[in-house]
Amino acid sequence: MHLSALLCVLVFVLGVAFASDATEWSFVTTNNNGKRVGVVIGLKRRSMLLIPDEDKTNKRCSTRTINQHDFDTGYVAMKDPVKRSCWLKPLGERETYEETKRIIDSGKEMMQTDENWIIPKRYLKKGQVKREVGSLLADFCSDSDVYMLKRDTLGRTRRSRSCTRNCGICAVAAKHQQ
Template sequence: MKCVVLCLGLALMIEGALGLDHTDWNFVTTVYDGRKVNGVLGINRRSMLMIPDAVTDPSKCNRRTINNHDFEKRFVAMKDPVKRECMVKPLGKRETYEETKKALDNGSEFIQSMEHWAMPDSPLPKNRVKREIGSMLADFCSDSALFMLKRAKETQLIRRKRCFLCLWCKGTVIHNHY
């Protein structure tokens, strides 16, 4: 019996030392462009996966993307499974595990801000994807064309046809469902 307890204690210490983390899953409601969007959110220290419910109003800025946040590499990949496109942008300063976990635990809200991102005309070459964004997001986007988004300037917003004015994860208001 002492051996079992000792082995269990050792396993827990090794898990803590290696930083292994389980994923907490939550049903969430976010407010996006004045509309509520329900979804599922899985979060651990390294990443966060956001899967919204199906889009019922397929307007220009209301595409259903599955979003994977890599807190270590500081990128978020927004995957459109219908168009087989994966858009990647840097995470904002406040988009961290700690801030997101605190909001989930407290039922607090994030303040949304409109972001303007320009999508390049061509995807990132496959041989550069893993080097640019890391293996986790490269695997997540492996079945899609990957576009590295850049901050859009006012002139780009007027001229470019492929410009994303809003993305589902741009700043999220999260409410817990119990």
């Protein structure tokens, strides 16, 4: 009798644990320098999938990426499924589950901010990706060449790039309303 009650409690606890990590889907608008883009967000406690609408106004300078955030490892993978490239970078200190959930629940518009990163010439080996950022992002990028971005502290990318509209190098934060 005690064993069956214990099993029932265990099943209930496991059910709650698995249910709490369910994906919560949201449709939001982001603002990148005055340009509004629709975004689908799949948010879990440990990760977030971000899928922006296509930007048809500036095809030459815009790369549409699908972004997978891993809150546990502190990295985001930005994947261009057309070119089969995947870029990895550390999450910003405000890019957390709690902050993202707060922005979505508040109904505020999200703000994208450009960041300067350097893309190395060599891509990472598959085993190295898993060691550096874990299996979630390694699996997400498994069909692509993977590059670990390096922060551009000298501002080299701004001078050398003719195109600055690349969703592969954006961070998302809440838009401050005045």
